[in-house]
Amino acid sequence: xxxxxxxxxxxxxxxxxxxxxxxxxxxxxxxxxxxxxxxxxxxxxxxxxxxxxxxxxxxxxxxxxxxxxxxxxxxxxxxxxxxxxxxxxxxxxxxxxxxxxxxxxxxxxxxxxxxxxxxxxxxxxxxxxxxxxxxxxxxxxxxxxxxxxxxxxxxxxxxxxxxxxxxxxxxxxxxxxxxxxxxxxxxxxxxxxxxxxxxxxxxxxxxxxxxxxxxxxxxxxxxxxxxxxxxxxxxxxxxxxxxxxxxxxxxxxxxxxxxxxxxxxxxxxxxxxxxxxxxxxxxxxxxxxxxxxxxxxxxxxxxxxxxxxxxxxxxxxxxxxxxxxxxxxxxxxxxxxxxxxxxxxxxxxxxxxxxxxxxxxxxxxxxxxxxxxxxxxxxxxxxxxxxxxxxxxxxxxxxxxxxxxxxxxxxxxxxxxxxxxxxxxxxxxxxxxxxxxxxxxxxxxxxxxxxxxxxxxxxxxxxxxxxxxxxxxxxxxxxxxxxxxxxxxxxxxxxxxxxxxxxxxxxxxxxxxxxxxxxxxxxxxxxxxxxxxxxxxxxxxxxxxxxxxxxxxxxxxxxxx
Amino acid sequence: xxxxxxxxxxxxxxxxxxxxxxxxxxxxxxxxxxxxxxxxxxxxxxxxxxxxxxxxxxxxxxxxxxxxxxxxxxxxxxxxxxxxxxxxxxxxxxxxxxxxxxxxxxxxxxxxxxxxxxxxxxxxxxxxxxxxxxxxxxxxxxxxxxxxxxxxxxxxxxxxxxxxxxxxxxxxxxxxxxxxxxxxxxxxxxxxxxxxxxxxxxxxxxxxxxxxxxxxxxxxxxxxxxxxxxxxxxxxxxxxxxxxxxxxxxxxxxxxxxxxxxxxxxxxxxxxxxxxxxxxxxxxxxxxxxxxxxxxxxxxxxxxxxxxxxxxxxxxxxxxxxxxxxxxxxxx
Numbered sequence: 071x072x073x074x075x076x077x078x079x080x081x082x083x084x085x086x087x088x089x090x091x092x093x094x095x096x097x098x099x100x101x102x103x104x105x106x107x108x109x110x111x112x113x114x115x116x117x118x119x120x121x122x123x124x125x126x127x128x129x130x131x132x133x134x135x136x137x138x139x140x141x142x143x144x145x146x147x148x149x150x151x152x153x154x155x156x157x158x159x160x161x162x163x164x165x166x167x168x169x170x171x172x173x174x175x176x177x178x179x180x181x182x183x184x185x186x187x188x189x190x191x192x193x194x195x196x197x198x199x200x201x202x203x204x205x206x207x208x209x210x211x212x213x214x215x216x217x218x219x220x221x222x223x224x225x226x227x228x229x230x231x232x233x234x235x236x237x238x239x240x241x242x243x244x245x246x247x248x249x250x251x252x253x254x255x256x257x258x259x260x261x262x263x264x265x266x267x268x269x270x271x272x273x274x275x276x277x278x279x280x281x282x283x284x285x286x287x288x289x290x291x292x293x294x295x296x297x298x299x300x301x302x303x304x305x306x307x308x309x310x311x312x313x314x315x316x317x318x319x320x321x322x323x324x325x326x327x328x329x330x331x332x333x334x335x336x337x338x339x340x341x342x343x344x345x346x347x348x349x350x351x352x353x354x355x356x357x358x359x360x361x362x363x364x365x366x367x368x369x370x371x372x373x374x375x376x377x378x379x380x381x382x383x384x385x386x387x388x389x390x391x392x393x394x395x396x397x398x399x400x401x402x403x404x405x406x407x408x409x410x411x412x413x414x415x416x417x418x419x420x421x422x423x424x425x426x427x428x429x430x431x432x433x434x435x436x437x438x439x440x441x442x443x444x445x446x447x448x449x450x451x452x453x454x455x456x457x458x459x460x461x462x463x464x465x466x467x468x469x470x471x472x473x474x475x476x477x478x479x480x481x482x483x484x485x486x487x488x489x490x491x492x493x494x495x496x497x498x499x500x501x502x503x504x505x506x507x508x509x510x511x512x513x514x515x516x517x518x519x520x521x522x523x524x525x526x527x528x529x530x531x532x533x534x535x536x537x538x539x540x541x542x543x544x545x546x547x548x549x550x551x552x553x554x555x556x557x558x559x560x561x562x563x564x565x566x567x568x569x570x571x572x573x574x575x576x577x578x579x580x581x582x583x584x585x586x587x588x589x590x591x592x593x594x595x596x597x598x599x600x601x602x603x604x605x606x607x608x609x610x611x612x613x614x615x616x617x618x619x620x621x622x623x624x625x626x627x628x629x630x631x
Numbered sequence: 632x633x634x635x636x637x638x639x640x641x642x643x644x645x646x647x648x649x650x651x652x653x654x655x656x657x658x659x660x661x662x663x664x665x666x667x668x669x670x671x672x673x674x675x676x677x678x679x680x681x682x683x684x685x686x687x688x689x690x691x692x693x694x695x696x697x698x699x700x701x702x703x704x705x706x707x708x709x710x711x712x713x714x715x716x717x718x719x720x721x722x723x724x725x726x727x728x729x730x731x732x733x734x735x736x737x738x739x740x741x742x743x744x745x746x747x748x749x750x751x752x753x754x755x756x757x758x759x760x761x762x763x764x765x766x767x768x769x770x771x772x773x774x775x776x777x778x779x780x781x782x783x784x785x786x787x788x789x790x791x792x793x794x795x796x797x798x799x800x801x802x803x804x805x806x807x808x809x810x811x812x813x814x815x816x817x818x819x820x821x822x823x824x825x826x827x828x829x830x831x832x833x834x835x836x837x838x839x840x841x842x843x844x845x846x847x848x849x850x851x852x853x854x855x856x857x858x859x860x861x862x863x864x865x866x867x868x869x870x871x872x873x874x875x876x877x878x879x880x881x882x883x884x885x886x887x888x889x890x891x892x893x894x895x896x897x898x899x900x901x902x903x904x905x906x907x908x909x910x911x912x913x914x915x916x917x918x919x920x921x922x923x924x925x926x927x928x929x930x931x932x933x934x935x936x937x938x939x940x941x942x943x944x945x946x947x948x949x950x951x952x953x954x955x956x957x958x959x960x961x962x963x
Binding site: 143144145148222224228230231236321322324325326327328361362363364366367368369370392393394396397400401404405408409411412415416418419420422423425426427428429430431432440443444447448451452454455457458459460461462463464465466467468531532533534535536537538539540541542544545546547622625627630 | 642644645646647648649650657659660663664667668670671674675678679681682683685686689690691695699700701702703704705706709710713714717718721724725727728729731732733735736737753792793794796798800803804805806807809810811812814815827828829830831832833834835836837838839918938939
């Protein structure tokens with residue numbers, strides 16, 4: 071190390087440093103192209119939206135606590151579920167996952183930054199602008215003297231409800247443009263991640279030695295290219311319909327409502343995997359470290375991820391089993407959907423085998439990972455129920471589906487994100503998050519989650535459709551909705567504890583040191599937080615777990631590869 | 632766990648329980664769902680049990696040695712086995728599913744089938760019986776179907792505006808109503824009775840109050856209902872001066888632009904056909920009982936009972952409201 075630094079000094083042609091011009095902290099963050107700062111900005115911005123969209127969910131659950139409730143009007147309720155869904159998918163899920171990706175990928179592959187730092191900053195700001203634009207609709211959706219209104223077309227905005235005649239004013243346009251901009255940002259970051267993982271890996275880090283997290287982000291980014299483009303195209307077509315007299319989706323003039331569904335879901339289903347693969351990525355890092363064992367079956371895990379990436383592009387019309395595709399279409403999509411369960415099963419079994427024979431340390435990240443494993447298993451099994459098309463004719467668009475996808479999005483993805491927060495927060499800030507508050511957060515959120523989403527399946531089985539602002543008594547739904555609502559409030563309390571823990575630990579947390587978890591990937595070889603340049607000299611790796619090799623020179627991984 | 636839920640009393644009390652099928656399509660879905668639930672329950676018990684066991688058994692104990700556990704990197708045999716077994720399960724489930732798809736979607740249609748055209752509107756249902764010359768709204772009447780001599784009802788469906796979905800859980804799975812497109816489904820309840828459901832595809836402000844009521848009737852009752860619905864509206868109101876006045880109010884307001892009362896100048900098709908309004912149990916597409924008081928309040932301002940409804944208040948005075956309610960009450 072020392073010799074490397076002195077060699078660097080010998081060839082260093084940089085003029086002696088002058089005092090850098092004094093800049094405000096604000097200026098520094100706005101102009102930064104550092105992947106770590108951009109990653110943190112992504113995460114903070116997504117957290118703000120998570121709180122907002124979570125609040126929207128609580129309002130909806132209050133409205134549904136009892137039959138014939140008048141807490142909010144039907145119009146307000148319809149805006150709430152549209153904004154909740156759109157925000158959670160486009161302005162919470164994607165940015166928070168890409169935030170972690172942005173922060174971690176260069177560190178994990180021993181690079182100094184992403185391949186295109188300016189594109190990185192551009193992608194972040196354009197996505198953030200999309201989110202702001204969406205919420206601006208509350209003030210500007212119907213023009214200021216119409217007192218504004220948010221979009222109310224649902225997060226998948228089925229045609230022809232979005233046509234001018236059914237959605238006058240500008241609220242739908244705010245939705246279209248907000249989502250379109252977020253898509254631009256997502257694509258930019260995906261380009262960046264692919265280029266970074268292909269071109270910027272340090273010496274010795276072959277593709278077969280790349281951490282699984284990086285592999286999964288590579289697969290996700292490739293999927294983004296295929297999935298986001300149809301969505302962007304559809305948004306442009308919708309704009310043409312609304313403003314230039316196009317008739318793509320305008321059924322009154324011969325357009326096709328089903329065309330929109332195809333466009334939306336060929337984005338929408340891969341999108342689920344775009345969100346869940348990074349969640350797998352976090353689990354792939356957390357489970358081995360806290361089980362004190364190498365991941366079981368690394369090549370199978372990579373193959374399963376790539377396999378999920380491909381198969382998930384061919385399942386979209388399982389969202390459309392009820393539109394009358396006919397037996398041939400339905401059968402095809404039943405098959406492709408069921409096939410996804412094979413590589414997904416491989417992943418679950420490999421996590422199980424990683425834990426098997428280990429010494430599992432139940433720190434907060436591992437507690438969330440354990441919650442993830444059970445909840446993801448259940449979400450996968452309800453997914454198999456939905457993939458059987460005739461069963462889906464009963465379940466689709468009911469509360470069963472709402473419960474199923476929240477099991478994926480909250481039970482699996484959000485739990486793994488919480489795990490990731492507790493796991494990498496020390497790296498990002500140099501301080502540990504409070505373990506005690508973390509446990510409160512975990513148990514409250516776990517109880518709230520299960521009260522809400524376990525019992526939410528039931529009204530679906532009893533015929534309750536989604537997106538209704540109220541219901542009449544006597545359908546057998548009252549008790550279940552009451553339990554669901556109580557669970558939502560408990561989750562909200564857990565969430566507040568989490569936010570408090572994040573803020574409080576930043577100022578008062580214990581010093582973390584470079585490697586608080588005794589982990590094995592390269593990001594733990596840097597100080598916490600890492601310096602702007604990450605690594606003073608390019609590291610060299612000989613195996614999948616470079617820090618294991620350093621810590622166990624008598625039994626290095628490299629001798630098994 | 633889910634598989635035992637249908638047996639509980641909380642389920643039995645619901646009129647829209649998917650596990651209480653009352654017609655062939657719902658019944659074949661029910662048997663498929665029991666198969667899928669059993670398979671997934673078995674997987675859950677095995678995999679969940681193993682996960683739980685591993686997490687407890689292999690936890691780090693305080694008096695464990697400092698050494699790291701043995702590092703195991705994988706095993707091709709084990710991984711092959713947990714790839715092949717899921718593939719076999721998938722093939723089994725796929726074949727069973729395909730059978731039910733074909734049973735339902737490719738079932739041969741008997742010549743004795745009853746045809747109904749269903750048109751979804753924001754936020755109500757229009758039913759037309761093309762072979763019987765009957766038009767009605769919101770309350771679908773069908774004959775029961777004797778399994779030995781089946782008379783299933785075939786629904787040909789489309790939408791006048793946005794997407795809707797026809798879902799009566801005890802009769803069949805849902806099928807969407809999509810503008811510019813025709814979808815079909817069939818139902819054949821063998822038992823007479825009232826089957827409930829509601830629109831299952833978000834269609835706008837009042838998606839929640841777009842309820843479905845299917846009245847399955849014995850052949851005699853159904854024939855009597857058809858005969859009554861085929862009559863034009865009662866013309867002779869000489870014994871009821873208030874109703875006569877109400878008819879004048881009705882025919883001289885914009886009501887006739889949207890509503891039909893056969894035998895009169897009212898031929899609008901934007902709203903429900905009112906020719907036999909008084910023979911229906913409910914108004915406002917299901918959520919409100921059809922009583923004179925409710926009807927009067929509905930006409931005074933539909934947005935009180937159903938905010939976002941497309942029917943405007945005509946700003947009638949109290950006397951006009953009384954009269955028009957009296958008139959509509961004669962439309963048996």
